[in-house]
Each structure stands twice: as C-alpha cells, then as structure tokens.
Amino acid sequence: MKLASLKSGGRDGTLVVVDRRLERAVRVPHIATTLQQALERWSEVAAPLALVTQELEAGVRADAFAFDTLQAASPLPRAYQFLDGSVYLHHMEKARKARGAAMPPNYKTDPLMYQGLSDAFCGPHDPLLLPDESLELDYEAEIAIVTDEVPMGTTVEQASSYIRLVMLLNDYTLRALTRTELPKGFGFLQAKPTSAFSPVAVTPDELGAAFDGERFTLRVRSSVNGQRMGEPDAGRDMFFTYPQLIAHAARTRTLSAGTIIGAGSISNQDESVGFGCIAEARIHEQGVHGAPRTPWLRFGDRVCIEAFDVTGASVFGAINQVIEKGVRSK
Template structure:
C-alpha cells in the first residue's frame, strides 16, 4: 500500500491512503489520524489500511478524492528519529582517493551512520530554503526505510521484519560548511538542514521483485534544472543492506516506531550512470580533470528525484523542489 499525509490537521498532517497510480486518495482518520499514530499501532492499523487501499484502487472507497501532490506534506512531517547511513562505498572510495586518503578497512565491515535532523521534514514540493548560496548547496538522492518498534541488539535477520515502509529522501547538504564541522570531531549540525521526503511511503510488498535482500533494485533518477543528472542503480554496490543498517542503529538502543533509516547517497562503480549528489559528480571531475567543473546549486535551481517501476510508473511520486533564499 501507499501512504501519505495532507497539509492539514496540525503539525503532523492528516494520514491518507493513496492509490497505486498516485491519482486518488482517501483520508484514513477513521483508522489513525496521522502516519505516526498508525506506526505506533502498526499490528492493528496495517491490515485496516491495506483493506482501505484495496478500496481506493477499486474506486469504491467512501470519500475518495483526486490527489493534488502539491497539497502533500512529508508522509512523516516530523519523526522521533532519523539516522542516515553511507552504504554505497564507491562514493566514499572516490572522495578519499581525490584527496589522497585510503579507505579504512573497518568501512567495509561496519556501516557509517550519523544522527540526522528529524524534527521536521520538507514536503515533496516545498522549497529548499538556505540563508546563503555560498554554503555549497547540494542534493542527496537516497532511499530510506521506516521501522516499527525495533528491540535493542536485533540481528540483521530480525531487523528485516521491522522494516514497514520504504521511500525517498532528498538529504540536503551544505558542502561549504561540512569541512569545518567535521574538523571539530563532533559530526554534522549546521551543514545538514531539513530533508524532503517523497510524496508517499510504500510497504515493501508493493515493490514486488524490486525489493530483495532488504535492498531496492531500481535506478534512482535525478534531474537538475530539467536536465538528466543520474540514474544510479540502488541495488548495485550497496555494501550494507537496510536490515544491516537497522541492526547497526539498534545495537545499543531500541528504535521507536517511526524511525527513519537512510541509505546514503546512491552511487555506483560505473560513473556512466551519473550521480545522485553534486559532491559525487565534482569528485569524478576532480579525478578525471584535476578540478571540479559542476557548480553547487544556486537560488531558483530545481531538483527532481524519482524512482519508476519497469512500466515507467512512478512508485513514490517525485520530489520536486526549488532552491530559495531565506526571507529576512
């Protein structure tokens, strides 16, 4: 099934069940007022939401309405926790090679992960507001999963059963601020503003054969200002699958229902597939030409991120955003 949230009903939106083709929806407030409420009682809510999903697709759901994607908030407008990994090591390898550094052996056995911003997510059509273009504005096209309650110290095999939803995220980065923050040895803060989520999140069964081994096996397509930027394969070169990432996050603490776990920027060894972030493209250019030529994003630039199925149908809906200045 496919779930989203309308920009109504307060800060956490109103839960809706969305048709498979993303054209219609119905409010699910008779089951749960918000997606977080549904996740808190997922065992009971999921079967009822699935039944409503069947009705929406059949055109028989009471209150069914034509869906305007511009009316959508993030499916989870705010979440208890968002942890983001860096599961695609070709990106890490290239970045380190560009600055003459080796990849530590531990990176191949122990996932990279940081605590990301979860207090608020941008909707799929909301602008990315940044105080200055000089901050080095970058997109990061990623896949993420949402869990139910995950016990502490689960194994990857156990963690796979706690993945309830899958979606996309534009994990916005401010590259000009990252070096100074990392030099302090205490992680990201100012360099990681709010991220945007795809219009809907979907259950893994909705993905069919594209969901295998806790990975999504489809290309991540990105465009900047309407021009093709990349279509890296999500299921290729992913060093750690989502079950491993969830287990890593839960090693010493339980995860609350509604926790988001990100994959990190999608990247392949085959650079002909393009890139999913500007830092990756700039690194490829540096290794090839000695210096980068692709600029970071500027005000009025547009970004589109989307994954389609084998028939070309959008699965999660597209994230479509414009870069905008902060109005003071």
Template sequence: MKLATLRDGTRDGRLVVVSRDLRRAVPAGCRRLQDALDDWEWHVPALREASDALNAGRAPQAFDLDPGRLMAPLPRAYQWLDASGYLNHVELVRRARGADLPPSLYEEPIMYQGAGDTPLGPTDPIEVDDPELWGADFEAEVVVVTADCPQGATREEAARSILLVGLVNDVSLRGLIPHELRKGFGFVHGKPASAFSPVFVTPDELGEAWDGAKLSLPLVVRLNGEVVGRPNAGADLTFDFPALIVHATATRRLSAGTVVGSGTVSNRDRSTGVCCLVERRTVEQLEHGEARTPYLRHGDRVTIEMRDADGRTIFGAIDQQVAPPSRCV
C-alpha cells in the first residue's frame, strides 16, 4: 500500500491511496495520514481495500496523480528524529570538522530532533539565502514512520511499531553547523526543513528487500542530472531501525506519526559514490589535500530515488532545486 498527501489549500492536505506505479490515486476514507496513524488497525482494512481496487483498475474515483501537487506524506509530523546509523558517514563528517570520535559512537547511535512542523514536499525548492556561504548540502536517507511506541521499548516492540517506510532529503547547512555545535547544545539553523518522498509505503510493498529492520536496495542520488551516488541502504548500516527506535524511547514514548531517519546512507566501498557532498569533499581532502566539489548553489537540482529489483520506482523521486527564500508564510 502506498500513501501520499495531495495539496488542497489546507495545512494538512488530503490523504490519497496511490497505485504501485505511482500514476493513479484515489481519495482515502480518512482525510489525513495522521488520522490513519492514530487509529491504524481501524483504518488499514479500508485503505488496503482501496489500494487493491486501484491496482486492479476497479476504482471509479481514481484520477491521474501529479507529483507537483504533492505535499510531504505527513505534512506536520509530531516528531522528526534523525540519526546517524552509518558510521562511515559519521567518521568522514567528524574528520572533515576536525572533531574527535568518542568510543561511544560505536556503541550507541547519535540522534537529533529536527523540525517536524514544516517538512517539504518532494518537489518543493530548497530555499537558502546564501547556499555557498552557508554550505548547503543534501543528505539522502531512508525513513520509517512509527505507531505509538512505549518508553523503554524492546527491540521486538520497536520493530512492530514500524508502519511506513519512505525517503528524505535531510538538508544541512554545513557552514552553520560547527558554530552551533561549539555552543554545546545542538542544531537549529544548520538543519532547515527536510523534504520527503512523494509516497510512504507499507513494508509489505518492499518484498525481500525489507527484512523488518533495514531496506537493502541502492539509493540513487543525482546532482544536476549526474549520478553522484548509488550506495546500498542495507550495507554498512551499524544501527538499524529497531535499534534507532529503541534508542529514541530510552527516556520517552513515541507518538504515532513519529518519523525516524537512518542518517545519510553511506558505504565504505567508495565506488558506490556519496549521498551528501560533505563526504565527497572529505574524500577529496584525503586524496588531494583539498576539497574540490563546491556545496550547492542557486539553480542546482537534487534528485533522490530508489528502485526495486525490476527497475520500478518505489517511493517516487524527491526532485528539488536550490532557490532564494520566497518569504511566504
């Protein structure tokens, strides 16, 4: 089952069920994705029935889906928690900043709480005043959406709480992050709004690529049409999604609709490329003594997508351009 949110002039849009090929959609029985998540067991039978009818060509209310009309699947998330599940990424980024690697990094994940109130749709622009000065960067990741999950969750409880899977571009402003971290408290300016894939999908849509804890398929990232990375999201993942959820619930419960990010997908095999520019720049520093790849500039286009073993897009593409802020509220 694939779910998306159609822009309709309201803050939370209108939930739609989407066909497997992402070409057609039908209105869902509940208005918002959060409504479905709040009472998943009640809503999921009707949602699955709508999905089955749509994919079988038996949905009279079906319409052609325009990706440009889509908001983030969950336009206002109660909580957005992003981690660094790939230690190769952590090691490279810390090295780029000249920061130490404490032993605890290898024992438990690092995680931050981001802006869940303003996630971007898949084609919304990355709005940055001065992208070169601020070091604008993309970060391609896998995300999951949880049901209610208790404080101190076990690994089994954490795994059962995963309802949906998707992708995210976790935009980072590398030029601002070191100054914020030196204050000893965390990010605000360095982590603006993230953009989510056109659809989130139930894990059964992923087949053998999903083992209940991680998604083992290449994540393809393009910058201005050029492939810069296609690392496998299941390889070199030190902390999988149940582990991240267990970590997040150590001192709190998670509400239905919590979005948890894997962190930037990163393989130790450098031939697979990168899912963020800071990794490429760090490798360039190591190999050539200086970074040669610039950060994002106005007009640059970032595309993030994952395809199944038969080459079919699973979540649709995050397809964004870097632009000056519109100043719209």
C-alpha cells in the first residue's frame, strides 16, 4: 500500500490511499481519518486499506481523484516520537573529522541516535524556512521507517515485525551550530530544524525484494538547483540495520505506534555514486581541490530527494523544497 496525508483536515491531515503510480487517491474516513489513527489500529485497518488499494488499482473506485503532491503534507504531519540514527559509519567518520570531533568509543557496538523535533514536519513541497543563511544549512537524504507500538525490551530478531511503513526523509542540519552545540554533550537541539518526508509512505511489502527485513536496496537521488549531488544505494555500507535501531530505541522504553526512526544520511564508500548531503561533498572537495567548492544551502535554493526502484519508478514521490527566509508561525 501507499498512504498519504492531505493538508486539509487539521494538524494531522486527512488519510488517503494512493495508487502505485502516485496518480490517483481515495479518502477512507470509514476506515481511519488520519494516518496516526490507522497506525494505532493497524491490526483492524490493514486489510480494509489493502482492499481499497486493490480496488484503486483495478480502476473500480468511483470516488478516486487526482493525487496532487502539492496538497500533500508529510505522511505523518506530526508524530509522538522521531528518532534518528547514524548507521553509515563512513558518513559519521567524515562529518566528525570535518568539525574536529573524535569518534565515540562505542560507535561500533551501539548505534548513535538522537530524539528530534516531531511536533510539526514540513510538507514534501513546502518551503523550508530559515532565519539566517550563516547557519550553514545542509540537507540529509535518508530512508525512515514508521513502527507499530514496540514493547520495551524488543529484541533485534523480533524488531522487523513492527515496521509498518517506509518513507523518504530530508533531515536538515545547521552545520554551524553542530560545532558549538554537540560539544556540550547533550545532543542536537538548535542544529536540527524541522524535517520533511516524502509525499507517500509505503508498506514494506510494496518494496518486494528491495527490502530483506533489515535494509532497503534503493537508489536515493538528491540534487540542489537541478544539479545532481549523488545517488547512493541505501542498502549498501550500513553498519547497523533497522531492526537493530528499533531494538536499541526500545531497550528501556515502549515505542508508541507512529514512532519514526531514521538511519542517517545515506553514504556509500564508493564516492563515484556521489553524496547524500553537502557536508560529504565539501569534505571530498577539500581533499581533491584543497578547498570546498559546494556552498551550503542559501535562500532560493531548491533541494530534491527521490528514491527509485529497479524499473526506474519513483517509490515515494519526491521531496522538493525551496529554502526561504522566515520563521514558522505554527
């Protein structure tokens, strides 16, 4: 299934089922009015939602309408919990070296993870509002999962069964603030503004062989102002898997239904595929040219992130945003 949330209907949006081509959609208020509501009743609603998908694909839904990604909020416009990890150690090592920070002593035994802003996410085509260009805004192309309720103490072997949805994530970072904020030892706060997610979230079965229960073998392309930055494979060079991230997060707490977990900026050791963030591109340029050439994001820049399956079809739709000067009022 492919599910989305329209902006109409309040802060949690209106749940719709979307066809595989991302062209048609159906509202399903008789099943669930919001995606959060569906996740909290997944055992009851999964089969009815799947039936709607079948009918939509068969072209027998008279109530279907054109799906406009401009009218889509992030699949979960807000969430009770958003956790982001860093499982591509190649990226972590380079990012820390760039800001003069050592790797933590246990980085190969325990995943790095922080709890991010989750009370309001950007829509996939909404502008990202930034108060000041000098904060060195960077994008990070990621794949995130959404869980069912996960019991405390869930093991790695059990964790995959709690993955309900998959989506793209642009986890913005203010690089100028990481250099002053992270040495305090309390993690991210100001350095992580709101994030954005793809127009649709998909159930793992929708990905077929691209999901092996642990990782997603998908090419994730990113560009700035139409210039391709990279197209790394999300399934390659992962040191920790999604089940390991779930088990790590649930060690001492229950995860509520609708918890979002990211895996960090996608990074392959083969740099010929490019990069999933500006920071890595600048580090590469520093080594090759003696100085970075790619600027941090500025007002008016457009960032696009999209994932493709083996046929070249877009899996989640694109996150396509312009950076604008301003602050969010709500």
